Amino acid sequence: MNAEELRLPLSRTANERLHAMIPGGAHTYAKGDDQYPENLAPVISHGRGAHVWDIDGNRYLEYGSGLRSVSLGHAHPRVTEAVRRELDRGSNFVRPSIVEVEAAERFLATVPTAEMVKFAKNGSDATTAAVRLARAATGRPRVGICADHPFFSVDDWFIGTTPMSAGVPAATTELTVAFPYGDLAATEELLTRYQDEVACLILEPAAHTAPSPSSQLLPQPPAGRSPQSGGDPTPGYLAGLRELADRHGCVLIFDEMITGFRWSEAGAQGLYGVVPDLSTFGKALGNGFAVSALAGRRDLMERGGLRHSGERVFLLSTTHGAETHSLAAAMAVQTTYAEEAVTAQLHALGERLAAGVREAAAAMGVGDHLVVRGRASNLVFATLDENRQPSQQYRTLFLRRLLAGGVLAPSFVVSSALGDADIDHTVDVVAQACAVYRKALEAADPTPWLAGRPVKPVFRRLA
Structure with missing residues (x-):
């Protein structure tokens, strides 16, 4: 042909x-x-x-199956069998299912750098929840996004920065500021310029991750990585970013929608050994089934819970966030990754x-x-x-x-x-x-x- x-x-x-x-x-x-x-x-x-x-x-x-979500292949037998087992047991109830307990335990065992987890259906909800949580914890309005990573959320705080900003108030977009990947000096300059205003730094922890299908990589690699780096950050970059976030009192968020599982079962944070305050997972987590996760430090995550004395944060509350068959798919994916390397x-x-x-x-x-x-x-x-x-x-x-x-x-x-x-x-x-x-x-x-x-x-x- x-x-x-x-x-x-x-x-x-x-x-x-x-x-x-x-x-x-x-x-x-x-x-x-x-x-x-x-x-x-x-x-x-x-x-x-x-x-x-x-x-x-x-x-x-x-290739790129399901926008990188189907990493085990379509209709993978271990995943589909796990889903089938739940379908006849009901998918959604008025109270949490025991599957939610099992899925959370499995996730936190897979990603040991996180202390709590909350599931949702898509990546945008998880990243936006992370941003809201960071703003609540710091009392600061601005969001620092990595300018070299093409997508974080469908919500206004990010979409307002793209060419498709119609419908987003300028006042919202003005609260989002950008820093370049791999450039600690420029990031520090940004944090100093907006001293005590930046709630969080959010980035994909690796480079060359998720350009949209018709975008084009530049022929020369941007700062912070070498031509042969394969997307890995230069040594010390993520640790330096961790130190900057700590020194300036902002929350460090890793968007692991793509790096989760593809870099290691525990994500890029597990591979590179730098622990963010919050991280978000999705895509490969369900092998095509709709499931995402917000994970992170207990003291931050619990602000969206019931066991604290502070002001409540509306973190994630989704009707279908804990569908039993999607959580079963996620557990089967994690088991398959671990047992089959x-x-x-x-x-x-x-x-x-x-x-x-x-x-x-x-x-x-x-x-x-x-x-x-x-x-x-x-x-x-x-x-x-x-x-x-x-x-x-x-x-x-x-x-x-x-x-x-x-x-x-x-x-x-x-x-x-x-x-x-x-x-x-x-x-x-x-x-x-x-x-x-x-x-x-x-x-x-x-x-x-x-x-x-x-x-x-x-x-x-x-x-």
Whole structure:
């Protein structure tokens, strides 16, 4: 099959139906059809393991499954069996279920740097709860966000800082200030400028984590990491940030939505040995089932509880936050990671894939233009033009060729369901894509290979 022969008539019709009823045509902007080449946005029928099938009957190897949430592969037997056991027992009650006790105990055993945990359904609720808790504990209004990390929450305190800030009052946005990843001096300057005003510093503890599917990494790594760092912070950075937060009296929050489990079962904090005051987990925690977590120090977390004498904080109170089957899924995921060394599997698969892609790109003469970066368990790629600048047009060309080869890859984030044969097939498809990439570079114009408009960034002011 080649890109010219790939037709998705049923998916195209389904996309029109989606747009007619759902703003953006998807319930997550990163899944929108604007993130894919025109008329080549497959609508999924089902998935199993590392493969998904679209409604047109095409099968794809899938990367970045469920926006990085399905790290064990679709319909993983240990997870689905744990869910099935709970389905006939009821999913939601007027009082806590014993499953909530078991899930909390399992989580705190997996992430021993945390003392208490509260579950929710999505990452935004957890990060916003962390911010609210930090503001309550410090009595300060401002939120310090890491400028180099692309997403923290759908809520106003973060979305107001993006190009999609419509509907967010300027007064709210003014309370959010930014610091650069890896630059302790700049962060200290920020904390000094807003002395006694910054409630918290929130960041993903590693770099190269979660660019939106159509964003582009810069060809040179930002401050605080080396070209070969794989997303790891430079030695001493996180410890230095911990010291700054302590000295300036603000709360340190690690957003571990992506680094949780993919870096280690205990997250990046477990790998790097720096303990935040609060941390948030999600994505891989449920292997596709809706569950997230806010965890942290007892004295902070208990402010949202009943066993303290201070002013109460409305921390997290969600009707579906403790659905029994989602918590069962989370426990099964944690057990599988521990017993089957899943994190090590993800790294081994990612290393094999990264090496193969780099070798294929170099062999086709585009090694400086198709750039693979990130920790092996969380690979992203950038497509650079003839001037080595990030290019949405070259990304479109590349995605078209991958889709034609049966590879659905908004990123190269692996799941443990992939096998060596899957990686080899992906590399073969990448090599074919790179041959076309080279032709476009030689012509200094990828337009003839696009067959439509280029893909677009998620965060943009106009539709």
